[in-house]
Amino acid sequence: xTGRLFVIGTGPGNPDQMTPEARQAVEAAxxxxxxxxxxxxxxLRPDQIKVAxxxxxxxxxxxxxxxxxxxxxxVCVVSGGDPGVFAMAAAVCEAIDAGPDEWKTVDLTVVPxxxxxxxxxxxxxxxxxxxxxxxxxxxxxxxxxxxxxRLRMVSEAGLVVALYNPISKARPWQLGRAFEILRETLPxxxxxxxxxxxxxxxxxxxxxxxxxxxxxxxxxATCVVIGSPETRVIxxxxxxDLVYTPRFLEEPTR
Amino acid sequence: xTGRLFVIGTGPGNPDQMTPEARQAVEAAxxxxxxxxxxxxxxLRPDQIKVAxxxxxxxxxxxxxxxxxxxxxxVCVVSGGDPGVFAMAAAVCEAIDAGPDEWKTVDLTVVPxxxxxxxxxxxxxxxxxxxxxxxxxxxxxxxxxxxxxRLRMVSEAGLVVALYNPISKARPWQLGRAFEILRETLPxxxxxxxxxxxxxxxxxxxxxxxxxxxxxxxxxATCVVIGSPETRVIxxxxxxDLVYTPRFLEEPTR
Numbered sequence: 001x002t003g004r005l006f007v008i009g010t011g012p013g014n015p016d017q018m019t020p021e022a023r024q025a026v027e028a029a030x031x032x033x034x035x036x037x038x039x040x041x042x043x044l045r046p047d048q049i050k051v052a053x054x055x056x057x058x059x060x061x062x063x064x065x066x067x068x069x070x071x072x073x074x075v076c077v078v079s080g081g082d083p084g085v086f087a088m089a090a091a092v093c094e095a096i097d098a099g100p101d102e103w104k105t106v107d108l109t110v111v112p113x114x115x116x117x118x119x120x121x122x123x124x125x126x127x128x129x130x131x132x133x134x135x136x137x138x139x140x141x142x143x144x145x146x147x148x149x150r151l152r153m154v155s156e157a158g159l160v161v162a163l164y165n166p167i168s169k170a171r172p173w174q175l176g177r178a179f180e181i182l183r184e185t186l187p188x189x190x191x192x193x194x195x196x197x198x199x200x201x202x203x204x205x206x207x208x209x210x211x212x213x214x215x216x217x218x219x220x221a222t223c224v225v226i227g228s229p230e231t232r233v234i235x236x237x238x239x240x241d242l243v244y245t246p247r248f249l250e251e252p253t254r
Numbered sequence: 255x256t257g258r259l260f261v262i263g264t265g266p267g268n269p270d271q272m273t274p275e276a277r278q279a280v281e282a283a284x285x286x287x288x289x290x291x292x293x294x295x296x297x298l299r300p301d302q303i304k305v306a307x308x309x310x311x312x313x314x315x316x317x318x319x320x321x322x323x324x325x326x327x328x329v330c331v332v333s334g335g336d337p338g339v340f341a342m343a344a345a346v347c348e349a350i351d352a353g354p355d356e357w358k359t360v361d362l363t364v365v366p367x368x369x370x371x372x373x374x375x376x377x378x379x380x381x382x383x384x385x386x387x388x389x390x391x392x393x394x395x396x397x398x399x400x401x402x403x404r405l406r407m408v409s410e411a412g413l414v415v416a417l418y419n420p421i422s423k424a425r426p427w428q429l430g431r432a433f434e435i436l437r438e439t440l441p442x443x444x445x446x447x448x449x450x451x452x453x454x455x456x457x458x459x460x461x462x463x464x465x466x467x468x469x470x471x472x473x474x475a476t477c478v479v480i481g482s483p484e485t486r487v488i489x490x491x492x493x494x495d496l497v498y499t500p501r502f503l504e505e506p507t508r
Contacts, residue, residue, distance in 0.1 A: 016275040019368065024270065058501070082368075084375040086501070090383025093498035097488050104490040110376040114273065114366045121338040122364040129344025131404060133387035133413060142503035150385060150411045157407040158400070159387060234351050236358040244347035247312070247340070249396035
């Protein structure tokens with residue numbers, strides 16, 4: 001018998017946005033593998049052990065967790081948001097695929113969560129109300145040319161675009177370049193949402209037109225959502241603007 | 255003072271996948287607007303009133319809820335999954351945009367949830383571990399030509415595709431046609447996941463190769479996820495296959 005290996009998402013950070021299923025996995029596990037700030041959201045018991053590591057060492061962390069589970073320990077791998085969206089579930093699967101045969105028999109449970117773009121969308125209205133895509137802007141894991149090609153094709157296809165990992169100290173120019181590419185296809189009035197830390201005390205929501213969008217408004221905790229040509233802004237007296245994408249589309253986009 | 259209007263998602267159907275935040279909104283509201291099967295998941299108190307309606311009358315339902323909120327009643331609009339993904343949050347915003355000015359001052363809170371593709375992905379591994387998109391296959395709300403164009407572009411762009419509303423009695427041929435279009439671009443070995451009722455007692459997960467994928471395997475409760483050329487299947491002794499899309503992409507897709 002192996003131990004259990006749970007891969008959970010904490011949700012966007014507000015404890016009330018983490019599912020009871022994820023909470024139960026936390027209660028059942030003994031050792032926790034993940035990036036410090038995510039594990040610190042969990043209020044572990046004194047008998048629970050956190051094995052923290054650098055956020056960039058995802059594969060190593062997955063391997064360490066699998067090794068412990070194969071040894072019979074119940075372990076929990078912790079992501080922010082949803083573990084299946086640019087997060088640890090894929091790293092755990094990669095490690096199983098490339099690792100020793102015994103890792104394939106580990107009792108694995110992936111627990112879904114609320115991913116950042118859904119939390120941002122909810123705070124601002126319904127920008128993901130029609131077809132949309134999620135693209136990671138990190139060129140650590142794929143060539144930048146691929147990212148440019150994808151941005152061109154999805155904006156031409158009329159999809160709303162949620163950008164994960166938009167900017168970091170090591171990747172300062174990519175978001176600005178992404179805005180340039182999207183401006184080639186989309187109207188300058190297209191709403192851009194900078195959704196920072198949705199649901200947390202330091203939340204900050206900002207809506208700008210694509211023509212004026214500045215990469216400096218984003219940081220590592222930001223999910224950037226770029227509307228489609230159909231996305232609309234509703235002004236409300238005394239309340240923040242609402243941004244939404246209608247469910248219907250009458251005419252070909254272009 | 256208006257009443258509060260909450261727009262919530264119940265998650266995929268397993269009560270443990272509904273967030274505490276959504277549960278609190280349910281407790282705070284007095285009248286509930288939504289499709290019967292979703293409201294029935296909530297175990298309402300005797301003093302709470304459910305105002306059910308046909309699932310296709312989304313705009314009417316949003317208007318009815320806004321009218322009651324403007325009258326000072328705390329109301330809750332209920333979707334399955336996440337309310338912002340092909341669901342009621344966009345309908346409520348459409349109604350606010352087109353409705354009387356007083357609806358713009360209604361105290362609106364959209365509460366995010368776990369949407370179907372995340373629940374399906376978690377049950378099967380990590381197929382959404384890289385760039386992906388969500389497309390509704392319903393041509394009730396947009397022309398079929400637009401859907402075909404989008405399927406071509408996102409598969410050429412190398413995104414994993416999650417199809418919502420894949421099939422119904424009134425729309426029997428669209429999913430088969432979508433598979434045909436995707437076969438023009440993607441390898442016949444590309445994994446296709448038919449994820450039905452993820453997390454519920456009647457859950458059924460099925461993985462087929464795109465070359466053999468049959469539309470009849472889907473029903474209205476199914477979310478269909480089609481891999482990218484990078485998506486891989488891991489065979490495990492005595493356990494279901496895992497399907498995942500690696501986080502990294504070394505070479506241009508084609």
